[in-house]
Amino acid sequence: MPDPAILDRLRAAVEAGFEKEVAFLQDLVRFPSLRGAEAPLQDWVHRELAARGYAMDRFTLADVPLDGHPKAAPMVDADPARSVQVVATHRAANPTGRSLILQGHIDVVPEGPHAMWTHPPYAAVIRDGWLYGRGAHDMKAGVAAMVFAMDAIRAAGLEPAADVYLQTVTEEESTGNGALATLLRGYRAEAALVPEPTGHAITRSQTGTIWFRLKVRGVPVHVMVAQDGTNAIMSAYALINALYAHTKVLNQVGRDDPWYGATDPIKFNPGIIRGGDWASSTPSWCEVDCRIGLLPGTTPQEAMAGVEAVVREAAKGDSFLANNPPEITWHGFQTDPYVLEPGSEAEAVLAAAHQAVHGGAMPERRSTAVNDARYYGLYMGVPGLCYGPRGEGAHGFDERTSLADLRTCTLTIAAFIADWCGVRAAS
Amino acid sequence: MPDPAILDRLRAAVEAGFEKEVAFLQDLVRFPSLRGAEAPLQDWVHRELAARGYAMDRFTLADVPLDGHPKAAPMVDADPARSVQVVATHRAANPTGRSLILQGHIDVVPEGPHAMWTHPPYAAVIRDGWLYGRGAHDMKAGVAAMVFAMDAIRAAGLEPAADVYLQTVTEEESTGNGALATLLRGYRAEAALVPEPTGHAITRSQTGTIWFRLKVRGVPVHVMVAQDGTNAIMSAYALINALYAHTKVLNQVGRDDPWYGATDPIKFNPGIIRGGDWASSTPSWCEVDCRIGLLPGTTPQEAMAGVEAVVREAAKGDSFLANNPPEITWHGFQTDPYVLEPGSEAEAVLAAAHQAVHGGAMPERRSTAVNDARYYGLYMGVPGLCYGPRGEGAHGFDERTSLADLRTCTLTIAAFIADWCGVRAAS
Numbered sequence: 001m002p003d004p005a006i007l008d009r010l011r012a013a014v015e016a017g018f019e020k021e022v023a024f025l026q027d028l029v030r031f032p033s034l035r036g037a038e039a040p041l042q043d044w045v046h047r048e049l050a051a052r053g054y055a056m057d058r059f060t061l062a063d064v065p066l067d068g069h070p071k072a073a074p075m076v077d078a079d080p081a082r083s084v085q086v087v088a089t090h091r092a093a094n095p096t097g098r099s100l101i102l103q104g105h106i107d108v109v110p111e112g113p114h115a116m117w118t119h120p121p122y123a124a125v126i127r128d129g130w131l132y133g134r135g136a137h138d139m140k141a142g143v144a145a146m147v148f149a150m151d152a153i154r155a156a157g158l159e160p161a162a163d164v165y166l167q168t169v170t171e172e173e174s175t176g177n178g179a180l181a182t183l184l185r186g187y188r189a190e191a192a193l194v195p196e197p198t199g200h201a202i203t204r205s206q207t208g209t210i211w212f213r214l215k216v217r218g219v220p221v222h223v224m225v226a227q228d229g230t231n232a233i234m235s236a237y238a239l240i241n242a243l244y245a246h247t248k249v250l251n252q253v254g255r256d257d258p259w260y261g262a263t264d265p266i267k268f269n270p271g272i273i274r275g276g277d278w279a280s281s282t283p284s285w286c287e288v289d290c291r292i293g294l295l296p297g298t299t300p301q302e303a304m305a306g307v308e309a310v311v312r313e314a315a316k317g318d319s320f321l322a323n324n325p326p327e328i329t330w331h332g333f334q335t336d337p338y339v340l341e342p343g344s345e346a347e348a349v350l351a352a353a354h355q356a357v358h359g360g361a362m363p364e365r366r367s368t369a370v371n372d373a374r375y376y377g378l379y380m381g382v383p384g385l386c387y388g389p390r391g392e393g394a395h396g397f398d399e400r401t402s403l404a405d406l407r408t409c410t411l412t413i414a415a416f417i418a419d420w421c422g423v424r425a426a427s
Numbered sequence: 428m429p430d431p432a433i434l435d436r437l438r439a440a441v442e443a444g445f446e447k448e449v450a451f452l453q454d455l456v457r458f459p460s461l462r463g464a465e466a467p468l469q470d471w472v473h474r475e476l477a478a479r480g481y482a483m484d485r486f487t488l489a490d491v492p493l494d495g496h497p498k499a500a501p502m503v504d505a506d507p508a509r510s511v512q513v514v515a516t517h518r519a520a521n522p523t524g525r526s527l528i529l530q531g532h533i534d535v536v537p538e539g540p541h542a543m544w545t546h547p548p549y550a551a552v553i554r555d556g557w558l559y560g561r562g563a564h565d566m567k568a569g570v571a572a573m574v575f576a577m578d579a580i581r582a583a584g585l586e587p588a589a590d591v592y593l594q595t596v597t598e599e600e601s602t603g604n605g606a607l608a609t610l611l612r613g614y615r616a617e618a619a620l621v622p623e624p625t626g627h628a629i630t631r632s633q634t635g636t637i638w639f640r641l642k643v644r645g646v647p648v649h650v651m652v653a654q655d656g657t658n659a660i661m662s663a664y665a666l667i668n669a670l671y672a673h674t675k676v677l678n679q680v681g682r683d684d685p686w687y688g689a690t691d692p693i694k695f696n697p698g699i700i701r702g703g704d705w706a707s708s709t710p711s712w713c714e715v716d717c718r719i720g721l722l723p724g725t726t727p728q729e730a731m732a733g734v735e736a737v738v739r740e741a742a743k744g745d746s747f748l749a750n751n752p753p754e755i756t757w758h759g760f761q762t763d764p765y766v767l768e769p770g771s772e773a774e775a776v777l778a779a780a781h782q783a784v785h786g787g788a789m790p791e792r793r794s795t796a797v798n799d800a801r802y803y804g805l806y807m808g809v810p811g812l813c814y815g816p817r818g819e820g821a822h823g824f825d826e827r828t829s830l831a832d833l834r835t836c837t838l839t840i841a842a843f844i845a846d847w848c849g850v851r852a853a854s
Contacts, residue, residue, distance in 0.1 A: 269705045
């Protein structure tokens, strides 16, 4: 439980810095940091954090031994050498507290047709207490919160009494390789906080995720039988339907899962489709980029084998696919599910900070999507806390973050750092 | 019936020129004259025909008043100013015979994945009597045949005793605007021959064709219900299925058609699909480029109204589309069906030439696709003869034309010209 006097000093410091924090978040949102295009934003973050006096480390995914690592996910559509990671270190003199990683991803997902947005997706417009933009919510608000939580501690005349690593990573939306790269670079701590926009709830569990690309190719049947649907686009549709049916079965089998129960937590999504070259030619190819989840207790390899079996079986029943077996490319996520085991000291300290700021117990959520916290919990052996601000519209139109919640979240994180790491008068 | 002596002279001339004709066809095939990229080939054809002494005319679709013409089709994905047409005129001194248009299109459809081809699609490889390549069959072989039929007449020391227009056009595979442009430019004749690769059969009838693009857009439902299929890709499939059902009904209604009977002549094809931006985001958009046929007796406007009604009705039954009505863009063909009425003098002359070369009656075919001959029959009021060489793989892989059939077809066309236009000793 944070010292009330320190909490007051932190609250005043967050307040005093909040205008600057919002401007910082607007700057973050104005970078269209789509996959493969994050480097300019990371360069800017590097300058911002260097100016604060942190020890800086900037490296790419090509600088760490990802190749052949059992937890590295394939990067089919992105170049590791262009994927820049930033780590800013507060190195405590004579550390007495517990070390901490604060990590946020700065990659964003595609914004879709701009006409569907009320405000341009990279304009960072503020209206009625909301800041709008692709990534404002997922998760640049969290990045701003963790940077300004540290700023608030310093502005209050304090400094953490333990090592703190501020990390901004890429690839959270596609592979997780950015987070993995920080581990391969050697960064370790006694806890990690990933301030994804959870609406001030602790993430108790996350399902795993598999990405795959279905490739249907082959010599099409004659246009004389085109109306029978024996074309690559229609055959891809048969595979999609089979995968929906597979998902239903998986959710039935998993209805006694201790973390999710009968909530149909496994989501299948055909997210991208492309196929054919000409309206008057029977399409000879079709590709579908898909995502499917997996429950705790299932390995990515098991989930992948399941997808392979379903596609193989469905192909047998399609006159086109039977002669032209579809290919599956694993082109992204191969993610383990993760459960934050209840009862850790780190979670208790976070819950106390939450209680002090919000005046109530910290709620918990069970996520049907992934976040990077799994790396710290599963591969580093420390609590991976996923907790952060409140917003709406992740991956959708009019994505936005609540500025009032950004303020309370920043204070909560500052209080958590102060309690977990300890604070002392700044040197 | 062509004069036997003249036929012998033409046969010898075709024979003597055949090596050059095959080389000419190879040159044609080596141009990747996809839609929008036909101009370099048309420039080359222009030089080739100018060198033969024809009066030349070269113009683009922007040079004729297509805009607002009732039979012009919309060109959504192509620039009229880049679409070059070529007309080479043999202007007879004191014409005594009947004038003739010989017309071929030089646009080709996309070749699809090159890995599916035995020989590279633009390499014009010859093997075992076949010339391979995109467009070799549809319809550059016919273009070579008409050019070298005229060459043979000259090489035999003769010339047509009437005006002959050799025309190479674009847009046959997408709108028909190339052929229409030659009419708008003013070209007329007493008959027209379009040597599409019919395998030496006369085309008695052709169905019409409509192109349309379905655009599904909207705010997707939350990923929490992603497994219910309420996403733009799945909603597009619902529309496709409704259009397949519509096609089945149209074929049932049309089963007493005098030209097609119960052969299911109306073909529906979803030829291109694209949608979504990210495997882990519910897709908010999907577009499908489609083609559907129409029977003689139906107007394009009626067929379009039918598509609109089906899409509107299908949208009502889809939870996504009900709130986000799909759009239809008419982005190409709006083609009338055409029947070559039996009994014309032009057809009789062609049948006689066929008989003389092939030793049997000219067979007839009923096509479920379009060709440019309709322009001459429907809008110029003269017989639009569609008859040409033999090949395989139109719009598919390993498209190829038979060289033996190219030879006989060239002779047949030369004999037809000689009989229809009359010939006299070259001046």
